[in-house]
Amino acid sequence: MSKYDYSKLQNGSDIRGIALEGVPGEAVNLNSEAAGRLARGFLFWLMQKTGKEAPDLTISIGQDPRLSGDKIAANFMQALHPYGCQILSAGLASTPAMFMSTIFSEYTADGAVMVTASHLPWNRNGLKFFDRDGGLNKGDITDIITFAESDSILNSIRPAAPREIKTIDLLNTYSAHLRRLIADGIGCSETDSPLSGMKITVDAGNGAGGFYASKVLQPLGADISSSQFLEPDGHFPNHAPNPEDKNAMEAICTQVKTCGADLGLIFDTDVDRSSAVDEKGCEISRNGIVAMAAALIADKYPGTTVVTDSITSNQLTVFLEDTLGLSHLRFKRGYKNVINKSIELCRSGIDSQLAIETSGHAAYKENYFLDDGAYLATKIVIKAAQLFREGRGISSLIADLETPAESIEIRFPILADDFVAYGDRILKDLEILTDSGQIKGASLVKPNYEGVRINFNQPSCKGWLLLRKSLHDPIMPLNIESDIPGGVHEIRRALKPLLAGYDKLDISKL
Template identity: 55%
Template structure:
């Protein structure tokens, strides 16, 4: 097939392109440069041209990046691909992934499509591409179609004739400021006046939030840290799931006696917040907070989450008047499931993962860490007028006393059938053991509740979305309660000689 090159297919990671863009880590050779991004961009333009019914020369694309060191080289290839097709480009510089989608919605930019150069929280040597149209992000079938159409023989000549600069960060920031001013319900143009709010951008692309969003709203941002873009990520990984990153923003919040701390990942499609006591509102707690906010405006709506959320969260959502639909891991899976429910007449206004990816129906189902922070800030401004704080909204959330997440490696090359065999045997093991009760419905792996000598909780064994790994999640309502259950499960897993236990 013309244009078919298996090396390009190795760059697909679900609905994204991901590769090694810089040398520096042994055993990880570079496979993503301006040459590859040029060919992929040409193929994307051809795909987009067919989709919207415009000639490539009549299209306008926005191109942005996070702070990664390889961004300039990869953008050079994107500009070259656009130059070859005569497609106009708006160069948005360092910006957030969600803002790139909004560039297709803002009248000032009015782009037909967008390309974001990012690899989220991955190490400094990695990079990639995300794609948007006015309908949202592309899915894995779209990416496969684009990669199939890549023609490596077309080369990558230097050409920036179609490139114009566009300050997307400024436009997007004004959009968020307007949302907060309207949502806070005050006549004041500075509804955050009197609040101290610290931001930790992890040297990614989110530093703009302190200067361009919070300050115009009257907030004191003294104590914010790691705002300057630096693709070496010298302070900590920009990842709201990383313990060191969360610890850094917790310390900053307490040290500066802030009303709120906010942390973003590299490209700002994920976030978490820290309350004034230094407690992290992330994972299940962030889902509970966003659910409580959504359910105030949309009673009875269905909240779609990933598969590893707690039973306490389910009880909280139901007590708050909503429905909890636990689905699969993967932010695109969660979002697509929420969209599907709406199409079938089941209202669903929030799709959110424990990773910090959260998408609201009111916001185009765009997973946007800055929008999550915006919703938290609006609610904080409202609550403070009543003498309350964000933790008051989730006071009824019952949280586990112990939790464990393990990654069991599969050492055989053909790992999917082997993993399926393990899951089938796991189901039989649980059914035969009277201490476990399999949960139904369940959309990913095998989940079961357990009751062992007063130790209650749940376990989930599943296949990784892309890797030869079987994640094992445990939660217990008893202090140190996971250890006993883990030993029971390890005894079972030791029966499989192609599994490597951590």
């Protein structure tokens, strides 16, 4: 049995851990040793995947501005150095840019690593891995951990003459790529200042996304003077770098209104997620960002299937299918789940051009199915510029999207030791109760791919609930939406006696 155990560092298809001391009760588990062994585990995985020896491999490494990023990236590179692979050090980068280092002809890396923990607190960090096929899946991460824990496997990698680590300016290369996309999309050259006259507010939350304002929008003529929190700062002093965070969205909405901007864009720490704010200062997030992302491709790909996570609203389905003429497949939470489902549909002969979570992870088929917040922002900017010339704002693109009257999310802790089995039992019981007609005015949504989704159709509550298990934690999230005021209360009241009998489920907030 290995003396190393890195299984707790796996978070689906990512590595995430505690990298810095300073938070009571949180001990560091992503230390120098772990980073180094995971680096060699990835090297071995990449050798197996490509059939290449270590000296024939090129691996790029970048990081977001977290306080522990420099150290972890250095540990990673030091661990790879003795094996002769070509290491490309990108420094401050975005997660999508790291993948693109496997695509851009300047680099053509075999593998790429991003040191990031997305929007998690300052003391956390992690690793995201890519090869030329895209982001690695959960099973790949499990394999890398297995390799990292094995002395015999790591010792089987033959040392070779070290090569000089190359420093690359990946963000400049990536920014030039995005500028070309905008100019081409608008139908002019970059030197024509295609964004001249537009005021665009960017909020990077002191993450890695500040480059989008200074290196993409400003060179194309946009006024970015109202942008905020562009400076990378791993303390994240202003608000969480997270488009799902209420304070973050309030901050950019207020800024857009105050400064009279034509468009607002907000990124998470590593720029694989984004949301927007329209010319009225109203947020375009959750169901809105899904609708926006779909509307941007509806004309080019009529009838395509949009794969979303499980908590999207009924109104979104109506907008996607009835207004845009697309198909909507509501699948599971988890950005890799929706991406992989979209890829699966394409391989089966069903066109699916977009996989997107309400969190802001948006992956287009035309962009390697890469969840890239800057790419989504770029498509929004192109459309906003076209509408600006017509005297319209970006809000007009999703004007027909209706919103529920009320919505709420409650998270119930599961106190049972075997929380997976206990959660499964609750879901199965609730499904049976609903299907047997014991809940007045309720009907099961079928097919349904995660948890139990129930529609309610009675005078006092028209809406739905979704009860599901968390992807990784002993939690059961409950989402409720109502089309009429007071409906959420009625649905909660109907659900409470059904869950009251489970003594290992904490429903005190229900």
